[in-house]
Amino acid sequence: MKLFGNDWDNLLQEELKKDYYLQLREFLKSEYRTKIIYPDMYKIYEALRLTSYQDTKVVILGQDPYHGPGQAHGLAFSVQGGITVPPSLINIYKELESDLGCYIPNNGCLVPWAEQGVLLLNTSLTVIAGQANSHRNKGWEILTDRIIQLLNEKTTSTVFLLWGNNAKGKSVLITNRRHLVLTSVHPSPLSANRGFFGCRHFSRANDFLTGTGQQIIDWQIPDI
Numbered sequence: 001m002k003l004f005g006n007d008w009d010n011l012l013q014e015e016l017k018k019d020y021y022l023q024l025r026e027f028l029k030s031e032y033r034t035k036i037i038y039p040d041m042y043k044i045y046e047a048l049r050l051t052s053y054q055d056t057k058v059v060i061l062g063q064d065p066y067h068g069p070g071q072a073h074g075l076a077f078s079v080q081g082g083i084t085v086p087p088s089l090i091n092i093y094k095e096l097e098s099d100l101g102c103y104i105p106n107n108g109c110l111v112p113w114a115e116q117g118v119l120l121l122n123t124s125l126t127v128i129a130g131q132a133n134s135h136r137n138k139g140w141e142i143l144t145d146r147i148i149q150l151l152n153e154k155t156t157s158t159v160f161l162l163w164g165n166n167a168k169g170k171s172v173l174i175t176n177r178r179h180l181v182l183t184s185v186h187p188s189p190l191s192a193n194r195g196f197f198g199c200r201h202f203s204r205a206n207d208f209l210t211g212t213g214q215q216i217i218d219w220q221i222p223d224i
Contacts, residue, residue: 004045006052015146024139028126036129038065039072046074047121048147050114057117057214058159058205059151061167064124067132075120078110081224091187091196096219099200105221116217121147123166148173157212159205163187163196180208 002009003016015021031037039046062076066086071079077089085093085108096102114120123144128134148170151158157178162168164186174181184199185191206216 004048004052006049007054008048008052011053011150012143012146015143020139020142024143027138031126031128031135038067038127038129039074043072043074044125047076047114047119050075050111051117051119053150053154055117056119056151056154056158057156057209058161058217059119059121059148060161061148061163061170062120062122063164063166064122064133064135065127067127067130067134069129072127074125075110075114076122077108078114078120079108081107081109083108087189088187088192091189091192093221095187095197095199096202098197099203100206100219102220106223107221109224110221112221113217113219116215118217119151123170145170145173152176152179154179156214157208159208161201161205164191180205 004012028037028041032041060076065072065074066079070083071086073080077092079086079089089108090104093102093104097104110118110120121144124133124135124138124140125144126135126140152174153176155178157180160171160174160179160181162171162181162183168183171181171183182199182201182204184201185195187196202219209216
């Protein structure tokens, strides 16, 4: 059975045979059996399923999934429809409003971005309910570093949006000069005022895509 249903299957085929990944799988089987883990196990790889390697134009790196009930569904910063929009995503919407004039939508579901080629990738793909960073250093970071390395090898120019120290630390993996790396503090209420607001990453990403002959992203998330 294909895990992703697109070109990621071939690209990650060898990676998924490595010892660390097999150990991670066994660890997760036990965790899902004995604890409340987010997201739903069938949504762990949703980011890679919705945004193929070939189609990726913009990468937004998150840290780990939301750890509240019903929030996480496999896409960084995104929550399922009907769930209160988290503070960091509210701040992303505020920056979109000032940067591109987008209205602030009534939901936090970022699937429309993923379907346009925005890879919403967390560096750790699972979390224990109520415990941020609880699946850190269990093997996910090795896999997601490999994904970033593969994206670095892309021959089409790609935008990487790295917000916060955790994401910025991944910039060492992005060495290909054809790509654009934009960094800022995290959109969290704790730091957004120190440089996320006013960063204009969304218009700058679209300007770069236009300049490299690619279709721009429609950043407006519609109301539901």
